Amino acid sequence: MPENLLTKEVTFNQDRLEAIIGDIMAEARSQGASASEAAISIESGLSVIVRMGSVETIEHNRDKGLGVTVYFGHRKGTASTSDFSPAAIKQAVQAACTIARYTAEDDCAGLADANMMAMNIPDLDLCYPWQLDAETAITLAEECEAHARATDQRITNSEGATVASHQGFRVYGNSHGFCGGYATTRHSVSCAVIAQDDNGMQRDYWYSVARDRNELESPAAIGRRAAQRSVKRLGGRRLVTQQAPVIFAADIAGSLLSHFIRAISGGSLYRHASFLEGQIGKQSFPGFVHIYENPHLKKALGSAPFDSEGVATRERDLVSNGIIESYVLDSYAARKLGMETTGNAGGVHNLLIDAGGYNLTALLREMGKGLLVTELMGMGVNTVTGDYSRGAAGYWIEHGEIAYPVEEITIAGNLRDMFMHIQAIGNDIDLRGNIRTGSILIDGITIAGT
Amino acid sequence: MILSPAGIVEGDLQDVLSHIMIHAVDDADLYFQLSHFESWSLEDGIVKEGVHNLEQGVGVRAISGDKTGFAYSDEIVLPALNQAATAARAIARSGQQGIVKSWSGAGGHDLYVPQDPLVTLQDKDKIALLEALDAEARRIDPRVKQVMVSLAASQDVVLIAASDGTLAADIRPLVRLNVSVIAEQDGRREQGTAGGGGRVSYQYFLEGNRGTDYAHEAVRQALVNLEAVNAPAGTMKVVLGPGWPGVLLHEAIGHGLEGDFNRKGTSAFSGRIGQKVATDLCTVVDDGTLADRRGSLNVDDEGVPTQCTVLIENGILRGYMQDKLSARLMGMKPTGNGRRESYAHLPMPRMTNTYMLAGESDPGEIISAVDHGLYAVNFGGGQVDITSGKFVFSASEAYLIENGKVTRPVRGATLIGNGPDVLTRVTMVGNDLELDTGVGTCGKEGQSVPVGVGQPTLLVEGLTVGGTSPFSQGA
Numbered sequence: 001m002p003e004n005l006l007t008k009e010v011t012f013n014q015d016r017l018e019a020i021i022g023d024i025m026a027e028a029r030s031q032g033a034s035a036s037e038a039a040i041s042i043e044s045g046l047s048v049i050v051r052m053g054s055v056e057t058i059e060h061n062r063d064k065g066l067g068v069t070v071y072f073g074h075r076k077g078t079a080s081t082s083d084f085s086p087a088a089i090k091q092a093v094q095a096a097c098t099i100a101r102y103t104a105e106d107d108c109a110g111l112a113d114a115n116m117m118a119m120n121i122p123d124l125d126l127c128y129p130w131q132l133d134a135e136t137a138i139t140l141a142e143e144c145e146a147h148a149r150a151t152d153q154r155i156t157n158s159e160g161a162t163v164a165s166h167q168g169f170r171v172y173g174n175s176h177g178f179c180g181g182y183a184t185t186r187h188s189v190s191c192a193v194i195a196q197d198d199n200g201m202q203r204d205y206w207y208s209v210a211r212d213r214n215e216l217e218s219p220a221a222i223g224r225r226a227a228q229r230s231v232k233r234l235g236g237r238r239l240v241t242q243q244a245p246v247i248f249a250a251d252i253a254g255s256l257l258s259h260f261i262r263a264i265s266g267g268s269l270y271r272h273a274s275f276l277e278g279q280i281g282k283q284s285f286p287g288f289v290h291i292y293e294n295p296h297l298k299k300a301l302g303s304a305p306f307d308s309e310g311v312a313t314r315e316r317d318l319v320s321n322g323i324i325e326s327y328v329l330d331s332y333a334a335r336k337l338g339m340e341t342t343g344n345a346g347g348v349h350n351l352l353i354d355a356g357g358y359n360l361t362a363l364l365r366e367m368g369k370g371l372l373v374t375e376l377m378g379m380g381v382n383t384v385t386g387d388y389s390r391g392a393a394g395y396w397i398e399h400g401e402i403a404y405p406v407e408e409i410t411i412a413g414n415l416r417d418m419f420m421h422i423q424a425i426g427n428d429i430d431l432r433g434n435i436r437t438g439s440i441l442i443d444g445i446t447i448a449g450t
Numbered sequence: 451m452i453l454s455p456a457g458i459v460e461g462d463l464q465d466v467l468s469h470i471m472i473h474a475v476d477d478a479d480l481y482f483q484l485s486h487f488e489s490w491s492l493e494d495g496i497v498k499e500g501v502h503n504l505e506q507g508v509g510v511r512a513i514s515g516d517k518t519g520f521a522y523s524d525e526i527v528l529p530a531l532n533q534a535a536t537a538a539r540a541i542a543r544s545g546q547q548g549i550v551k552s553w554s555g556a557g558g559h560d561l562y563v564p565q566d567p568l569v570t571l572q573d574k575d576k577i578a579l580l581e582a583l584d585a586e587a588r589r590i591d592p593r594v595k596q597v598m599v600s601l602a603a604s605q606d607v608v609l610i611a612a613s614d615g616t617l618a619a620d621i622r623p624l625v626r627l628n629v630s631v632i633a634e635q636d637g638r639r640e641q642g643t644a645g646g647g648g649r650v651s652y653q654y655f656l657e658g659n660r661g662t663d664y665a666h667e668a669v670r671q672a673l674v675n676l677e678a679v680n681a682p683a684g685t686m687k688v689v690l691g692p693g694w695p696g697v698l699l700h701e702a703i704g705h706g707l708e709g710d711f712n713r714k715g716t717s718a719f720s721g722r723i724g725q726k727v728a729t730d731l732c733t734v735v736d737d738g739t740l741a742d743r744r745g746s747l748n749v750d751d752e753g754v755p756t757q758c759t760v761l762i763e764n765g766i767l768r769g770y771m772q773d774k775l776s777a778r779l780m781g782m783k784p785t786g787n788g789r790r791e792s793y794a795h796l797p798m799p800r801m802t803n804t805y806m807l808a809g810e811s812d813p814g815e816i817i818s819a820v821d822h823g824l825y826a827v828n829f830g831g832g833q834v835d836i837t838s839g840k841f842v843f844s845a846s847e848a849y850l851i852e853n854g855k856v857t858r859p860v861r862g863a864t865l866i867g868n869g870p871d872v873l874t875r876v877t878m879v880g881n882d883l884e885l886d887t888g889v890g891t892c893g894k895e896g897q898s899v900p901v902g903v904g905q906p907t908l909l910v911e912g913l914t915v916g917g918t919s920p921f922s923q924g925a
Contacts, residue, residue, distance in 0.1 A: 056517060056518065059520045060537045061794070062522065063794060078501045079502040082524040083504070083506065083525075092502075095502040095504075098502075098573070099502060100500075101573075102500065102574060102576075103500050105496075134540065200838065200839075202837060203837035241685075271493065271596055271598070272634075273632055378833045378864050379830055379831045380830070380864035389681070389844065389917065390864055390916070391840065391866045391916070393838075407840055408866055410683075410842075410865075410866050411916070412863065412917060414918075446917070448683035
């Protein structure tokens with residue numbers, strides 16, 4: 001069984017990586033550090049692109065990296081390197097120690113508290129190696145792109161289909177004596193094609209990503225979906241400037257939740273750089289909104305048994321009945337705020353929002369007339385003020401159905417109002433990322449066009 | 451500098467390339483990189499963080515027709531190099547011995563001092579600089595509540611050896627200083643950010659009080675934004691200030707003129723060379739040869755000397771930016787725009803410093819020519835859909851123009867337009883060309899590279915402004 005062999009290899013590598021972590025801790029101690037922490041990641045993979053029926057690139061990835069942070073009391077220094085030789089490790093620790101001589105005393109700096117470390121490390125089922133060779137990847141990518149190009153005669157060009165498989169290990173340890181690691185895999189198939197008519201060209205894409213290749217959508221289905229999405233955008237019109245309800249399609253609605261997470265993250269809060277500062281315990285969404293984190297979902301893309309400080313991750317509510325229950329904190333921000341870490345050093349792990357009873361079709365009917373946004377452009381989101389203004393493309397909806405595609409418009413509002421004006425959350429949940437949401441209907445957004 | 455510690459000599463590089471060319475490969479190249487990086491950051495009045503990174507590796511590429519095989523290793527030793535070469539050459543069948551040409555000097559420029567910027571200031575003086583800028587920002591105005599300052603430097607040493615005889619090396623310094631402040635008034639908070647840098651030493655920030663100027667600029671922006679009213683929504687006349695607003699050109703024009711998209715026919719500009727895409731007033735270039743600039747390179751990442759490429763001349767589309775692959779497949783010449791984020795990434799056509807040449811109008815005249823519109827002087831980032839040509843860029847400091855005068859500041863808003871026709875609505879071009887201060891980073895297919903932009907003051911007769919406030923002409 002090749003998979004068993006690989007499991008052995010996983011264990012072997014993990015042991016070796018844990019030994020390196022031990023060496024780093026010892027080196028830091030010998031250079032006088034009072035505490036230290038280190039993380040190592042190694043990753044290998046293959047990525048193949050087929051374009052217009054023939055191979056465009058075959059890329060072999062092999063990456064590794066090591067990062068160490070040392071503390072001299074409350075002074076801190078960090079260094080990283082891609083070289084794992086004893087000499088390079090010594091040099092990295094030395095660089096970190098040199099930096100710590102110059103950084104300032106900061107009461108809040110230090111490892112996460114020892115009692116917060118993950119006591120046991122659950123197996124979250126995140127590693128499903130795929131012995132993918134270039135030949136197989138090419139065949140799958142060819143199949144995917146061929147289906148895309150055969151879907152509609154208006155598909156005239158292609159950016160290609162990509163098949164990729166990556167496997168990695170991550171190990172983290174610190175001078176509390178914590179050391180843990182886990183292996184992950186990530187496989188994906190994606191396709192981007194170009195549709196053309198008298199009005200011009202439109203590009204769109206579709207992709208599937210999973211820990212386990214058996215959970216990938218079929219290449220043919222991905223290709224067809226990419227083609228349908230591109231063709232559907234042909235003949236995009238502009239809109240007259242107006243206020244209207246907007247549905248954020250499930251695959252882009254996660255961005256709204258990521259803005260929310262950014263605004264309730266420790267770094268934004270202790271810097272007084274968030275429009276949601278002081279909003280804990282307050283109504284920030286309509287009463288039906290429930291947002292929570294579930295870091296231990298088996299096989300999920302955002303799962304992690306511990307955060308990047310070794311703190312145990314756990315399931316918890318961020319918003320219930322529309323009220324903010326908890327912030328997103330690492331140990332540093334928690335100390336700055338006089339709170340406790342929430343196990344979010346490095347971010348959230350599987351953010352979920354409860355869906356209502358509507359699928360997208362029903363959501364469009366519920367909206368009646370308004371805008372369905374399927375693409376957002378640019379970075380016009382200000383976390384300090386909540387001001388939101390982004391480029392958009394999608395479809396104008398009349399009588400609950402798509403009337404025509406639209407492009408070259410912006411949508412704008414303030415996130416504080418936008419969150420309060422959420423009308424419904426669809427059950428068409430997109431499972432392909434760390435944030436899982438259905439489509440979101442929001443009232444009263446300003447659309448700028450002609 | 452890169453090879454000698456590993457005991458590799460130039461002859462070995464010929465051998466590795468020959469090993470690749472045993473397969474039916476048209477071109478092969480090796481890209482050796484040794485880079486180190488540091489950054490220091492201050493907030494709450496103290497320098498809390500310092501980071502040091504050391505990275506090295508070699509990327510091996512084999513090209514057959516329009517197919518590319520690519521592998522890399524973070525160990526610069528011969529066995530790893532040969533292993534990567536074997537993986538990369540698998541793109542083509544074996545049984546043909548291509549010729550590896552003997553090395554020929556690539557030329558290349560001498561645009562910056564080949565120094566290690568990390569050591570151009572003592573660590574204690576880096577700390578002192580950050581602390582001084584923090585104190586200065588807080589001194590200017592009591593409404594400044596938070597100051598964040600970051601200082602970073604890197605040195606990249608690269609060596610490129612290719613089967614076409616290219617053997618080129620470059621030592622690339624890069625420094626960057628950034629000041630970001632949050633000001634508060636009556637419970638309202640706004641931020642301001644300013645910074646700069648280039649392929650220079652840390653001393654650059656001490657010369658002429660540059661660092662202090664960034665602190666003043668960041669505070670000024672934050673205070674302006676405290677007074678800002680809602681931005682207008684709709685299509686209107688927009689005056690873009692000089693310098694960094696040139697991100698317009700980067701998004702609307704630049705990406706669409708990169709060779710790969712045009713070779714594949716996926717750009718809204720595909721097949722349009724020789725056509726009119728802008729008013730006569732517009733001449734846009736991409737110039738990698740400006741001394742000390744963030745976007746400049748002595749040679750690109752394929753060993754080709756950079757150049758000044760005319761993209762649009764008096765409104766006519768003249769040329770694309772090329773790497774070796776797209777240039778060969780399109781029957782054109784490489785333009786020194788083949789760039790990659792690191793040895794672990796494939797090169798592709800990328801911009802260097804992209805800007806519009808100065809026109810003849812006085813900037814004051816341009817503003818007085820507008821009855822009602824927007825005057826946008828500072829921007830965050832932008833983005834473009836190459837295929838449809840739609841692009842956005844987000845204003846972070848903008849004002850209303852009413853009856854030919856700049857009046858109230860407005861909140862940040864995204865501007866959206868269509869690349870292939872936006873420059874056909876440029877009706878006035880200022881005589882005040884400026885390049886940005888050295889802050890740009892461009893992302894493409896997951897790869898980031900430092901770039902520059904610039905332009906004089908421009909009047910665009912119709913751009914869509916994504917504010918929230920109703921806008922009526924003459925209201």
